[in-house]
Amino acid sequence: MYHVTREIHFCYGHRLLNYDGKCRYLHGHNGKAVITLAAPELDALGMVMDFSRIKRVLNTWIDETLDHKMLLHQDDPVLPLLRQQGEPVYVMNVNPTAENIARHIYDFAAAQGLPVIEVQLWETENCFASYKGKR
Ligand SMILES: [Zn+2]
Secondary structure, eight states, X not given: OEEEEEEEEEEEEEOOTTOOSGGGSOEEEEEEEEEEEEESSOOTTSOSSOHHHHIIIIIHHHHHHTTTEEEEXXXXXXXXXXXXXXXXXXXXXXXXXXXXXXXXXXXXXXHTTOOEEEEEEESXXXXXXXXXXXX
């Protein structure tokens, strides 16, 4: 099996609902998504997929959807206030943990037809969560 991996850096804010720790407060991260694609055979060019195609599909979506957005659970009580202030929010139906953000990026990549096998979401230099699909 061949693999290619691309890193995409982006900034996001979030807070966790029903969480007893610092992450229950609004705060931000310089995050990094590490997306790995796999294929049993290479294409005619000798690639799993051109890095520039991965960038075009995923960078654009992450830039427009997640970068510099406040990622919040749909039940977060701060949501109406932020919307009223015109703050850019991205609403999730799950707690916006690194695990769930990784899964979210994975699902988008898969829906675009990319042969994704894993997405890691690095929240800090030392901590990441990952989601691996069933392939
Ligand atoms: Zn955090």
